[in-house]
Amino acid sequence: MDKPQTNSTIESLKSRLHQFLETLDSIEPETADLQDIDHLISMIDELEEQMDKMKTDN
Template sequence: MEKRQQVEDLKIRLHQFLERLESIEPETADLQEIDQLIELIDELENQMNNLKEER
């Protein structure tokens, strides 16, 4: 995959994460929602690390 496309994909995923984070109600958030957010963070971190390694 082209590096530019990878960066664009990463931006989209980050935006999706932020939207999801904003939509969660702290008073009603359950453990499953928090686990899903952590998984998304892990995926974003892996994508960023892959981009760094390709430099």
């Protein structure tokens, strides 16, 4: 993978991680339900898939 594409991928990962952190901050622990937790888990899974893809592309 060339450098501009790598930088783009890293920026995309940073953006998704930032979205995850914002979502995590917005959830109230006292009122979080299973759907909220499932959404967070799916976001983590997506980040992991993107990281794995980036590793295999290098």
